[in-house]
Amino acid sequence: MHSTLVRTQNVFGFFTTVAFVVAALIAASDIVASRTPKASVVVKDVSVVMGRANYYAKKKEEFANIRFSMSADLSSLFTWNTKQVFVYVSASWPNSTSSEPSNEAVIWDTIITNPSADHLQNIGPAAMKKLKRSAKGKPIDPSRGKIELKNQKPKYQVSVPSGKIAHTNDVVLEVHYNVQPWVGVLTWTPQIEFLGWKKMKGGVSKVFSLPAVKVKKDSTKKN
Incomplete structure (x- = not known):
């Protein structure tokens, strides 16, 4: 006869084995679900201004502001196992030498949750109430994966360690995502492409260049 401790260990070991197998099957189910994301992004306005990186910075440096419009359909990324999708737009341009990787900077991002993960959103009570009401009774809401942005202001400005970014050529915007x-x-x-997982269709803007530093107009009136 086994002791109570041995029996408890056997039951616990069996439980953890079953839990691990179930978790593995759930994770594997994502591979079966097809992913066919598509997006288009268009540059609307580009400017380069002088500014300080923070309050304590002594020197001014150049910052690029890139406005854009984006239309994306990421609804296929939302399944019953999707917790949230992180979407971001980056600006990238080649380095001075081909041996080095290209430069890349994020200019905009957002987190889209499935209804089952709405409680994780860091938003106010009113916005949270509206979000939950929009998906009431829906364990999955693929419509949240459809994004339409018009002349969107960037969340983040683009800068480089040298402080000089004006006249940069061969810049492109690209839409990225990751699924948690x-x-x-x-x-x-x-x-x-792997099985039903397809590469992003579109999601890359036309090549553009950053202009010269924007000069402030003299507002003083002549006598």
Whole structure:
């Protein structure tokens, strides 16, 4: 006869094995679900201004502001195992030498939750109430993956360590995402197609250049 402790250990071991197998099956189910994201992004306005990186910075440096419009359909990323989707737009341009990786800076981002994860959103009570009301009775709401932005102001300005970014050429905007599941691994925008997971269709703007530093107009009136 086994002691109570041994029996407890056996039951606990069986429980953890079952839990691990179920978790593995849930994580594997994401591979079966197809992902066909698509997006388009268009640059609307570009300017370069002088400013300080923070309150204590002694020197001014150049910052690029890039306004854009974006239309994205990421609804296929939302399944019953999706916790939230992180979407961001980055500006990238080649480095001075081909041996170095290209430069990249995020200019806008957002987090889209499934209804089951709305409580994780860091928003005010009124916005939270509206969010929950919009998805009442829906465990999954793929419509949240449809994004329409018109002449969107960037959340973040673009700068470089040298402090000089004006006249930068071959800049493009690109839409990225990563999916955080309830169970499984965090997945990023795929660079190759695997089973039902397709690469992002579109999501890259036309090549553009950053202009010269914007000069403030003299507002003084002539006598």
